[in-house]
Amino acid sequence: MQTSTEYFAGLRLLHAPGPTHVPKDVMDAMSDQPLDMGDPRLEELVTDCEAGLRNLLGSEKSDVFLYATNGHGAWEAVIVNLASPGQKVLVASTGHFSNSWAEMTEAMGVEVVRTPYQEGYPIDPASIEAALNADAAQEIVAVFVVHTDTASSITSDVPAIRQAMDRTGHPALLVVDVVASLGATRFEMDAWGVNVTMGASQKGLMSPPGVGFCAADARAMEIARRNPSHRYYWDWVRRQDAPVYRKFCGTAPQNHLMGLRAALGLIQREGYENVLARHIRLSGAVQAAVECWASTGAVSFVCQVPAARSVSVTAIHTAPGVVPDEIRRVARETFNVSIAGGLGPFAGRVFRIGHLGDLSAPMVLGCLAAVEGSFRELNIQVGEGALQAALQKLS
Ligand SMILES: *Cc1c(COP(=O)(O)O)cnc(C)c1O
Numbered sequence: 001m002q003t004s005t006e007y008f009a010g011l012r013l014l015h016a017p018g019p020t021h022v023p024k025d026v027m028d029a030m031s032d033q034p035l036d037m038g039d040p041r042l043e044e045l046v047t048d049c050e051a052g053l054r055n056l057l058g059s060e061k062s063d064v065f066l067y068a069t070n071g072h073g074a075w076e077a078v079i080v081n082l083a084s085p086g087q088k089v090l091v092a093s094t095g096h097f098s099n100s101w102a103e104m105t106e107a108m109g110v111e112v113v114r115t116p117y118q119e120g121y122p123i124d125p126a127s128i129e130a131a132l133n134a135d136a137a138q139e140i141v142a143v144f145v146v147h148t149d150t151a152s153s154i155t156s157d158v159p160a161i162r163q164a165m166d167r168t169g170h171p172a173l174l175v176v177d178v179v180a181s182l183g184a185t186r187f188e189m190d191a192w193g194v195n196v197t198m199g200a201s202q203k204g205l206m207s208p209p210g211v212g213f214c215a216a217d218a219r220a221m222e223i224a225r226r227n228p229s230h231r232y233y234w235d236w237v238r239r240q241d242a243p244v245y246r247k248f249c250g251t252a253p254q255n256h257l258m259g260l261r262a263a264l265g266l267i268q269r270e271g272y273e274n275v276l277a278r279h280i281r282l283s284g285a286v287q288a289a290v291e292c293w294a295s296t297g298a299v300s301f302v303c304q305v306p307a308a309r310s311v312s313v314t315a316i317h318t319a320p321g322v323v324p325d326e327i328r329r330v331a332r333e334t335f336n337v338s339i340a341g342g343l344g345p346f347a348g349r350v351f352r353i354g355h356l357g358d359l360s361a362p363m364v365l366g367c368l369a370a371v372e373g374s375f376r377e378l379n380i381q382v383g384e385g386a387l388q389a390a391l392q393k394l395s
Pocket of ligand 1: 149
């Protein structure tokens with residue numbers, strides 16, 4: 001996208017952690033004409049998307065609900081289906097995204113209990129265990145967990161959280177936000193005992209923004225069925241209906257679904273394990289570069305626990321006097337590479353390199369070179385050898 005007076009030769013690289021680069025197959029699939037609502041191909045399109053997502057989520061039997069929405073819409077769907085005003089939800093604090101989800105929950109009249117937040121660290125499962133043990137009346141309906149908090153670039157250990165919950169014997173559902181992790185890092189909904197997941201199309205799923213989804217297991221559906229909260233468009237029970245028109249509460253976002261089906265097909269063709277391994281390799285290269293840059297103290301990792309560093313995105317703190325938005329501006333305007341800024345409390349002191357979705361080694365190297373070039377342009381003294389270190393990880 002450029003204005004009518006601009007022309008940028010070659011590629012402009014998008015290294016935000018969403019929206020991410022959209023592969024040509026996905027773009028092409030979206031350029032098909034919409035279908036008439038009675039066409040059986042439409043039924044097939046929706047079924048393929050549901051089955052593909054179930055497969056990627058590692059869930060045999062969950063009900064999948066697709067919406068014309070973004071991640072925020074899918075959050076709201078989770079809230080209204082599982083909890084009604086006056087009930088309680090436990091939100092595991094991970095930073096900007098858990099906080100936004102918690103604020104939305106409160107705005108809908110549902111009480112929120114938060115675990116203590118520790119900047120730079122993943123969720124401590126013991127804090128969830130303690131909060132559930134403290135809820136003797138078992139009023140907490142669900143525990144909301146953000147798998148990868150995109151603002152801090154920290155991935156939490158979902159199986160360990162499930163085990164902590166099981167130790168309490170508390171019946172709360174485990175609900176996981178996989179917006180930034182699905183299609184990049186391993187996720188096993190059934191095997192990990194996750195009752196509900198929600199996600200969106202524009203990050204690891206390599207599709208344009210516009211589709212959000214929820215997947216709910218039988219226990220969650222039972223809670224939803226009994227939940228008296230007022231809802232219509234988001235209602236899972238209503239959407240369990242067969243005709244596509246009812247399933248989508250109106251016209252389906254068909255072209256977006258065509259794109260999503262193509263993207264899910266690409267993940268299948270590359271192979272799930274290969275996709276995960278590619279994300280580990282590319283993120284390893286970025287982390288190796290950041291480690292080199294960090295040796296002068298001008299920049300540093302937000303995530304203090306190497307094992308919890310996300311394969312999707314790397315959030316980088318800047319020292320006082322190093323302005324993240326300046327680095328972003330030079331990277332974008334001089335080097336044709338878009339990176340992201342700091343969110344919430346990180347605004348003005350963090351920038352982020354996205355490395356998820358449809359990416360290859362030369363794209364990541366190009367991004368790292370652009371960031372390094374921006375440091376030079378701005379006279380920011382960082383450690384030497386970052387590109388060589390990245391290359392080492394890739395070869
Ligand atoms: C991006 C993101 C969201 C919000 O998605 P939108 O599509 O921007 O509404 C929610 N959770 C996580 C973890 C995200 O990365």
